[in-house]
Amino acid sequence: MTEQLAVAVLGASGRMGIEAVKAVEAAPDMKLVASLGRNDSLQTLLDAGAKYIVDLTVPDSTEANVRFAVEHGMHAVVGTTGWDAARLAALRELLAGNPESGVLIAPNFALGSVLASAFAAKASQYFESVEIIELHHPNKVDAPSGTAVRTAQLIAGAREQAGVPASPDATETSLDGARGCDVDGVRVHSVRLRGLVAHQEVLLGGPGEQLTIRHDSFDRASFMPGVLLGLRKVAAHPGLTVGLDGYLDLGL
Ligand SMILES: NC(=O)C1=CN([C@@H]2O[C@H](COP(=O)(O)OP(=O)(O)OC[C@H]3O[C@@H](n4cnc5c(N)ncnc54)[C@H](O)[C@@H]3O)[C@@H](O)[C@H]2O)C=CC1
Numbered sequence: 001m002t003e004q005l006a007v008a009v010l011g012a013s014g015r016m017g018i019e020a021v022k023a024v025e026a027a028p029d030m031k032l033v034a035s036l037g038r039n040d041s042l043q044t045l046l047d048a049g050a051k052y053i054v055d056l057t058v059p060d061s062t063e064a065n066v067r068f069a070v071e072h073g074m075h076a077v078v079g080t081t082g083w084d085a086a087r088l089a090a091l092r093e094l095l096a097g098n099p100e101s102g103v104l105i106a107p108n109f110a111l112g113s114v115l116a117s118a119f120a121a122k123a124s125q126y127f128e129s130v131e132i133i134e135l136h137h138p139n140k141v142d143a144p145s146g147t148a149v150r151t152a153q154l155i156a157g158a159r160e161q162a163g164v165p166a167s168p169d170a171t172e173t174s175l176d177g178a179r180g181c182d183v184d185g186v187r188v189h190s191v192r193l194r195g196l197v198a199h200q201e202v203l204l205g206g207p208g209e210q211l212t213i214r215h216d217s218f219d220r221a222s223f224m225p226g227v228l229l230g231l232r233k234v235a236a237h238p239g240l241t242v243g244l245d246g247y248l249d250l251g252l
């Protein structure tokens, strides 16, 4: 039998961390060597012999955690939000000096969500208007969601490449926030509602028609196959990969 992957979960007491601990423990090709909470020292990773980390913490912590992992020769699978362009650029630079390590920053681990974002980007080249509505549980600390930001960036890139002009919008006066926020020219609206987990709709409008591409995560179990896939693939992809689609052959 091949050697088991020595995995540490950071944020292990959180909503996602609890699921990830269970998923790694149940995976025959993995061994959970450490589970870290907010007050645990990163030194624990070295003492436990971790070779892979799964980061499911908070935007304020994730950058330092990944930096530590890379500087100590580990691979990192990261679901935490907050990886803006400046943070990604700093990480790329760090990885250039540590070329053995692989890092996956995955805004969403659910396969359906990854597909929905890719389909939306493709479809957005053929519609005049596009807007995103993301809907989440009310305990979420960041808005808009990382998934919505990523989806908007993919859409903006696809439309720019296809030469599609900005979505029409005649708004002259509005209350603050009424038109959501602007991510690379795409309007994103955030809903926080008790009972929800993680959901997103991309609305695409053309003359006399609308296409809606919707994905729903009803349970955090939906994210676990993607976490395990990321762990199995990350070492074979040194450097930085943004989006689980980087490990999939979507052919879109
Ligand atoms: N990529 C994906 O598919 C998904 C990503 N997320 C993202 O994952 C992150 C976590 O989400 P939840 O589990 O819902 O949040 P949560 O708030 O339930 O859990 C975060 C946990 O991290 C802990 N923590 C904070 N700093 C830490 C540190 N330095 N070391 C270790 N633990 C630390 C907190 O005490 C807390 O227990 C968020 O950024 C969320 O947006 C959530 C769901 C899916």
Ligand SMILES: O=C(O)C1=N[C@H](C(=O)O)C[C@H](O)C1
Binding pocket: 081, 107, 108, 109, 136, 140, 141, 144, 145, 146, 147, 148, 197, 198, 199
């Ligand atoms: O906080 C969450 O719950 C989620 N966070 C990620 C995001 O911000 O996109 C992924 C998923 O939407 C759930």
